[in-house]
Amino acid sequence: AQTVTQSQPEMSVQEAETVTLSCTYDTSESDYYLFWYKQPPSRQMILVIRQEAYKQQNATENRFSVNFQKAAKSFSLKISDSQLGDAAMYFCAYRSLGANSKLTFGKGITLSVRP
Amino acid sequence: DGGITQSPKYLFRKEGQNVTLSCEQNLNHDAMYWYRQDPGQGLRLIYYSQIVNDFQKGDIAEGYSVSREKKESFPLTVTSAQKNPTAFYLCASSMQASNQPQHFGDGTRLSIL
Numbered sequence: 001a002q003t004v005t006q007s008q009p010e011m012s013v014q015e016a017e018t019v020t021l022s023c024t025y026d027t028s029e030s031d032y033y034l035f036w037y038k039q040p041p042s043r044q045m046i047l048v049i050r051q052e053a054y055k056q057q058n059a060t061e062n063r064f065s066v067n068f069q070k071a072a073k074s075f076s077l078k079i080s081d082s083q084l085g086d087a088a089m090y091f092c093a094y095r096s097l098g099a100n101s102k103l104t105f106g107k108g109i110t111l112s113v114r115p
Numbered sequence: 116d117g118g119i120t121q122s123p124k125y126l127f128r129k130e131g132q133n134v135t136l137s138c139e140q141n142l143n144h145d146a147m148y149w150y151r152q153d154p155g156q157g158l159r160l161i162y163y164s165q166i167v168n169d170f171q172k173g174d175i176a177e178g179y180s181v182s183r184e185k186k187e188s189f190p191l192t193v194t195s196a197q198k199n200p201t202a203f204y205l206c207a208s209s210m211q212a213s214n215q216p217q218h219f220g221d222g223t224r225l226s227i228l
Contacts, residue, residue: 004157006157009155033214035216042221043203043221043222044219044220044221044222045158045205045207045217045219046219047216047217047218050214050216052214091157091158100165100171102148102160102163102173103148103158103160103217105157105158105159106157107155107156107157108157
């Protein structure tokens, strides 16, 4: 079974600075998908970014980018120019290929942004 | 606007009572999911359904039941057998292809009276 580990329960960043959130996973599969979700205080889950394992290029969405290291099974999220609205819980998630596959989530990390 | 609607937002259960959480989507998604979220934990999968009239147990299905009679609807019943039901419940849906992200509702907070 796949597992997703987010070892840092909390992080803090100064507004306008850059922060990196770590995520590692364990799998024996060669192809899969990885996601980062954001959960603000409203508790709605919002997709931030996704990465296909077969793509070597790291995904980027505006201020959000990932550092995907397939051999190391690492999938970190970098937030540039942090904004107050970035304060939230962030969850890393793994999904196998196949229509019947499930999402496996890490325990999440709480990010606070200092003004 | 397309989306997922969960109701109610807050729900209270008495001891020995079954309660049902509603989840409706108008995204034309085939797959639907129920998750439980506890403080300090990630989301844990309760049940999921890939197609109408079919569903599978997730990682923590004991004490819960579901039905999928319509594509748009996937209600979750928290039975009296679930001894620790206080949690935040999230419903999600997605297209079946595994590269498609799951879209989430706003959640239901269930508490014990």
